Amino acid sequence: MDDRVFAVTRSRPRRLDAAALAAVLGGGGHAQAASAIYRGPLDEARRLVVEQLGEAVREPAHARDVMSKPPRTIGPDETVSRAMIACQRFGQSGILVTAADEVVGAVSREDLDKAISHGSRTRP
16 A cells, blocks of 8 residues: 555464564564554565564573572471462472472462461471
8 A cells, every 4th residue: 555565463372473573564562463564565575574584483481491590499398388488488489399309299379378278387
């Protein structure tokens, strides 16, 4: 339309960033939906998008990228209350349970909340 290309980008998979793709044409938005108005011919807009498509693909997240470091642990004999305090102190949504330097389980803050509400604050 009058030497302008209207582009709308959408992405359901997290690996493709719609905003990065729209930015190639001077637009923006968010990772799932974005738009751009490119002032130029359609063939040129298409060429730019195809050339830069690889830049809009993100690497999948790995556990190491989102985990807390160092890993926080409690022993299996620690109380529910102490486990909750450890989670709160370190801002974690859960904590690993270890025995003899081996992971034997994990407990979430949600589970700890339930145990506390059922009166099990002092139980292991």
